[in-house]
Amino acid sequence: MHLLIIDGGHAEAEFRQKFGPMHEYSFLTLDPPETAATREVLEQQGSEVLATADVLFSFSEDLWPFVLDNKGQKPYFVEASGNAVTLLNKRYSSIFGFCGLPTLLNRPLLEVSSPNPENAPQLAETCAALGTDYRVVQDRVGLVTPRVICMIINEACYTLQEGTASIQDIDKSMKLGTRYPRGPFEWANLIGVSRVYEVLKALWEDTHEERYKVCPLLKSMYLRGEQFQLNE
Template sequence: MAKLPAGGLFGFCGLPTLLNRPLLEVSLYHEADREKLAETCAALGTDYRVVADRVGLVTPRVICQIINEACFTVQEGTATMQDVDLGMKLGTSYPRGPFAWANAIGVERVYAVLEALWQDTHDERYKVCPLLKRQALRGEPFAV
């Protein structure tokens, strides 16, 4: 087992389905920790890219927004959850549809990411869909 280097402050997304990827998305708290980050990732045997140290980083922010928009689509009666999941898988070649992905990540976690983004930015695009909020507060997965 590799010994990890000591020190350094950096963050990464540990949400289910977003960790075991060939490229780790990380942020640096201090630029001076860049070398420690490189040593740590080398010890883990993973490639990485540094992104801005912002709520949600990049990938979780995008996936959670897609899930949120899918919830609005279902809530408005435009399509069923099954239709949305199938359409996204076929149309974008994503490994799973938004509702299956929300279930894999955890609906409560998706809600938490979006709520944190809303609190950080107050940008309308991060307002949580009532359907998503209800499922999260009930602790229930989506029925897909």
């Protein structure tokens, strides 16, 4: 299959590891996506790639309208950690959400949302062709894994902010106590502090549940563009 990944250059290695060398990959990176010049490039280059691609993956909300108007009936997976795709599905068919946060894509199961039950056969056929098992989750902001991981990171930030424990102690305790593969701060750096912040912000706006209220420490680090210092 020919996979077109839009604005997913940061996840190229994970895509290739996840789906393997038997597929053809095209990565279309547009920066910034909202400019007229970028849209012109997309219309010239993107249309050609869209014509030959079998399945589309997108990380850019700004480009959804163009892609959706030009994709035909090809399956289109939208990174949905910070968005639900139900509204898109009301206008377009063959829309699926997927979990594409760094470290969370290359897993045995592809985490997807499918707001239209009628698309189940196409989803099954597409995932079989991609060579991956999948799990359909509720089409809500945060899906399942991003919601859980980002909430844990947020709670760890509150603990650090209160001075209860150090970054190193919190990470070590999480790995030893829960057998998680990474501690919350290590995971935050790998996912990207900005992405963690954006997911939590979207969850808070969607639910107004206190557990998703962004810790001031995390917000400050996001605004400063900083990562957590994992080594003492």
